[in-house]
Structures are given as structure tokens and as C-alpha cells.
Amino acid sequence: MLISCQCNIKENMTTEIKEINDEKIVEKISSLNFEIIKCYNLAFSLKGKFKNYGFWILSIFVLLYIICLIKYCCSGIKPLKEYIFNFIKFIYFKIINKIIINPNKSMK
Numbered sequence: 001m002l003i004s005c006q007c008n009i010k011e012n013m014t015t016e017i018k019e020i021n022d023e024k025i026v027e028k029i030s031s032l033n034f035e036i037i038k039c040y041n042l043a044f045s046l047k048g049k050f051k052n053y054g055f056w057i058l059s060i061f062v063l064l065y066i067i068c069l070i071k072y073c074c075s076g077i078k079p080l081k082e083y084i085f086n087f088i089k090f091i092y093f094k095i096i097n098k099i100i101i102n103p104n105k106s107m108k
Contacts (some may be wrong), residue, residue, distance in 0.1 A: 042048075049055045
């Protein structure tokens with residue numbers, strides 16, 4: 001029931017100051033995808049959205065969210081409280097009736 005681990009710790013660390021080579025910086029920057037930024041209008045255009053299933057699914061979810069948000073703002077939390085209270089009351093009376101009607105049977 002014991003764990004044994006071996007950790008190799010570097011004891012002698014040196015810091016080297018290296019000169020920055022401009023060619024390496026240019027090479028790193030050229031490997032980045034800055035060209036994609038130029039094509040942002042393709043990402044936000046509606047041309048390809050109508051054939052994209054993900055766009056439609058997300059649009060439906062956003063629409064349902066907005067509908068629920070408007071309904072909540074109009075009616076508040078009172079209907080939800082009433083529903084929960086009625087559900088708890090129903091379950092409570094169902095349990096009480098089982099105990100009174102069948103006292104010998106065990107409840108799950």
C-alpha cells in the first residue's frame with residue numbers, strides 16, 4: 001500500500017543569453033496564419049450558412065432561449081414555484097396514503 005517514486009531534479013542550472021536572429025523571427029511569423037484574418041468576411045457571410053446543419057441547430061437553441069427568457073421576464077418565477085410546490089404536495093400525499101392504506105408493506 002505504498003508508492004515509491006523517483007524524481008530526477010536538475011541541480012546545476014545555467015542561464016544562457018542568446019542573440020535573437022531576425023531570420024528566425026520572420027520564419028515564425030510567416031508560419032502563422034495571418035492570411036486567415038483577411039478572409040473574415042467569408043466566415044460571417046450568410047452564403048454558406050443555409051447548408052450548415054450546425055448553424056440551424058444553434059439558431060433553434062438561441063431562439064428557444066430567447067423565448068424562454070421573454071416568458072420568464074413576463075411571468076416571473078411564481079409559476080415555477082407553484083409547479084414545484086404542487087409536485088411536492090402530490091408526492092407527499094402519495095407517500096402518506098401508502099403508509100395509511102398499506103402500513104405492513106415496506107416502502108422503497
